[in-house]
Amino acid sequence: MITLGAYLILSGIIFSIGIAGVIASRQVIKVLLSLELLLAASNLSFVAFSKFNGDYAGQLIVFFVILVAAAEVAVGLAIVVLMYRHLSTIQADELQTMRW
Amino acid sequence: MPSLFFGFFATILILASLGVILARNPLYNVLSLVVAIFSLSSLFVLLEAFFVGIILLLVYAGAVLVFFLFVVMCLGLKSVDTPSKEQNKLRSLGALAGFLFAGTFFLAVQSFIKAIGMGSSSIRGTIETIGKVLFTDYLLPFELTSFLLLIALFGIVSLSQGALNTGKASETS
Numbered sequence: 047m048i049t050l051g052a053y054l055i056l057s058g059i060i061f062s063i064g065i066a067g068v069i070a071s072r073q074v075i076k077v078l079l080s081l082e083l084l085l086a087a088s089n090l091s092f093v094a095f096s097k098f099n100g101d102y103a104g105q106l107i108v109f110f111v112i113l114v115a116a117a118e119v120a121v122g123l124a125i126v127v128l129m130y131r132h133l134s135t136i137q138a139d140e141l142q143t144m145r146w
Numbered sequence: 147m148p149s150l151f152f153g154f155f156a157t158i159l160i161l162a163s164l165g166v167i168l169a170r171n172p173l174y175n176v177l178s179l180v181v182a183i184f185s186l187s188s189l190f191v192l193l194e195a196f197f198v199g200i201i202l203l204l205v206y207a208g209a210v211l212v213f214f215l216f217v218v219m220c221l222g223l224k225s226v227d228t229p230s231k232e233q234n235k236l237r238s239l240g241a242l243a244g245f246l247f248a249g250t251f252f253l254a255v256q257s258f259i260k261a262i263g264m265g266s267s268s269i270r271g272t273i274e275t276i277g278k279v280l281f282t283d284y285l286l287p288f289e290l291t292s293f294l295l296l297i298a299l300f301g302i303v304s305l306s307q308g309a310l311n312t313g314k315a316s317e318t319s
Binding site for chain 1: 148149152156159160163164166167172175176179182183186189190192193194195197198201202205206209210213214217218220221233236237239240241243244245247248251252255256258259265266267268269271275276279280284287288291294295297298301302305306308
């Protein structure tokens with residue numbers, strides 16, 4: 047039988063991979079993808095706690111997290127497309143002004 | 147048998163998420179995130195959270211990541227990661243942060259597992275059970291998410307409107 051600890055450690059590994067990606071990557075698209083990894087890791091631990099705690103709240107929170115992530119990705123990718131049009135690059139360190 | 151499946155999908159999940167941050171081509175980043183989401187959904191099914199698993203597949207792999215693919219294809223991104231000195235510094239900083247987090251998390255989980263011994267329960271997250279809880283106890287948050295999506299829609303429309311206006315201004319000037 048798989049224990050709660052195995053799921054939590056797996057989610058921790060995925061979360062740390064996501065953190066490394068957010069810090070190390072310069073392309074904005076890669077940063078957004080790593081943010082998706084962070085959300086996925088937290089979803090995994092929510093579902094694992096829901097199963098081992100006998101409570102449906104964890105799975106409902108995952109449902110809401112998916113909704114929020116969809117909104118975040120829509121706005122984030124719109125900003126990425128705008129950035130590409132204005133600066134014709136998506137390197138994060140080219141964004142040096144607050145407005146254009 | 148379940149532990150065999152767990153090991154299989156966990157290995158795929160870790161490898162695919164390493165691919166998300168290590169692959170040079172943005173297309174491969176997005177595609178390995180699709181693989182990661184598929185194996186995450188299989189892990190949800192192992193945890194008997196069927197509804198959330200299929201929603202994850204439909205919404206994430208079906209809509210969000212296809213959207214990512216659209217953007218990557220439309221922008222025609224090549225692998226522009228030139229390994230400069232600054233980039234190497236960022237890479238080592240990122241790896242350091244990841245390892246630090248993994249270490250502290252591992253220690254925390256160990257002490258937590260010793261403190262609380264949770265056994266597996268018999269809940270099954272089917273559409274029926276999830277729907278019952280969603281439309282009774284969590285009705286208000288569920289309705290509020292519609293406002294969130296509406297506000298995101300307004301944000302995107304105003305962003306693209308600004309882009310259209312500036313485009314016209316630069317054409318006329």
